[in-house]
Structures are given as C-alpha cells and as structure tokens.
Amino acid sequence: MAEEDNAPSPPAPAIPERVFLVVADESEEMRNALRFACRRAQHSGGRVALLAVIEPADLGNWLGVGQVIEDDERRDAEARLHRFADEAxxxxxxxxTLHLREGDRREELVKLLQEEQGISLxxxxTARGGSPGxxxxHLMSNxxxxxxxxxxLVPGELTPEEIDSVT
Structure with missing residues (x-):
C-alpha cells in the first residue's frame, strides 16, 4: 500500500486555451469588443482571434473592375487584421489567430464558429444607443x-476604463 502512495500521480489533463473571437471591422463598437476580448484573454491566459470578411462586390458585367475592387478590399482587410493584431x-x-474569409459576413462568421471548435467565446x-447591428x-436567431x-455583447457606451474594470 505504501508503494501506491509514492507512485507519481498522472498529469492533470491540459485545459484548452480559451479563445475570444472578435469580428474585425472599422466600426467604433468593434474597438470595445477588441478591448474586452483582450482583457479577458490577458486575465485568463487565453488568446484573441480576429475575423475579417471580404464581401463580394456585385458589379454585373464589370468583371475587370470587380476584380480590382476585390483585390483592394483584400489588401484593406489584411491591413486591418494586422493593425488589430498588433493592438491585441x-x-x-x-x-x-487571424481568419480572413470571403462572402457574406454573417454567414462566414457562423461557418467559422461551426468549423473552429477551439473558439470559446x-x-x-453594440452600437451606442441604437440597434445592436x-x-x-443574425446571431441571436442562430x-x-x-x-x-x-x-x-459589449455596450458601446462603456469607456475603456469601465471595460478594464469589468474584465
């Protein structure tokens, strides 16, 4: 019996890293979401993930122009991801973790959440004083x-200091 007491205990199972996903766009409310996610990740040993979605340009017969616009939008989305990645x-x-997708933003977000099982939250x-967006x-119905x-949901009215105090 004494030998069993001295046997090394099995290692504790690894706790998966918490991943906080933020949709990276140019909205003012995204800044609050990013700060909240970063502070939660910082305090929990987690990581932030960013999603940027390039929505297709519908230009009908102007295929060449559409390709130029899509190329510009891809460069803008990549630059935005890297700028917010630096901030995070x-x-x-x-x-x-960075995710760049093409398509409808709402649909691509749902697809990513279905595909990436490691995303925790x-x-x-939300916009200041208006509709949630x-x-x-779309997500509330899904x-x-x-x-x-x-x-x-991080209220748009919160200040950076208020976000820091609740995280």
Missing part, C-alpha cells in the same frame, strides 16, 4: 441552432 498583441502579449460590440441580430458558444 500589445494588450495581451500574444499574437492573435464570441465578443461583439446586423451581425448581433444561437443554439448553428452557434453553440456563448456570445458576449
């Missing part, structure tokens, strides 16, 4: 059916 790195000390900001409205992770 400064706040968390970890490089975020979706963090979205098209992504939030929660439980297609989206099986918690959703955190």
């Amino acid at each position: 790195y400064r706040m968390t000390g970890k490089m975020p 979706l963090v979205l900001g 098209p992504i939030v409205t 929660l439980g059916k297609h989206v099986r992770i918690p959703l955190t």
Whole structure:
C-alpha cells in the first residue's frame, strides 16, 4: 500500500486555451469588443482571434473592375487584421489567430464558429444607443441552432476604463 502512495500521480489533463473571437471591422463598437476580448484573454491566459470578411462586390458585367475592387478590399482587410493584431498583441502579449474569409459576413462568421471548435467565446460590440447591428441580430436567431458558444455583447457606451474594470 505504501508503494501506491509514492507512485507519481498522472498529469492533470491540459485545459484548452480559451479563445475570444472578435469580428474585425472599422466600426467604433468593434474597438470595445477588441478591448474586452483582450482583457479577458490577458486575465485568463487565453488568446484573441480576429475575423475579417471580404464581401463580394456585385458589379454585373464589370468583371475587370470587380476584380480590382476585390483585390483592394483584400489588401484593406489584411491591413486591418494586422493593425488589430498588433493592438491585441500589445494588450495581451500574444499574437492573435487571424481568419480572413470571403462572402457574406454573417454567414462566414457562423461557418467559422461551426468549423473552429477551439473558439470559446464570441465578443461583439453594440452600437451606442441604437440597434445592436446586423451581425448581433443574425446571431441571436442562430444561437443554439448553428452557434453553440456563448456570445458576449459589449455596450458601446462603456469607456475603456469601465471595460478594464469589468474584465
């Protein structure tokens, strides 16, 4: 019996890293969502993930012009991802995971959440004093059916200091 007491105990199972996904766009409310996700990741040892979606340009017969616009939008989306990745790195000390997709933003977000099982929480900001926005409205109708992770809504009225105090 004494030998069993001295036997090394099996290692504890590894706890998966929490991943906080933010949709990277140029909206003011996205800044609050990014700050919230970064602070939560920083305090929990997690990581931020960023999603940028290039929505197709519908230009009918202007195929050549459409390709130029899509190329420009891809460059803009990549630059935006890297700019926000730098900001997330400064706040968390970890490089975020980057996702770049093409298609309808709401549909691509749902697809990503279905495909990437490692995403722990979706963090979205709401606009100041207005409607929650098209992504939030779309997700609310898909929660439980297609989206099986918690959703955190960060009010647009919160200041950076208030975000820091609640995270």
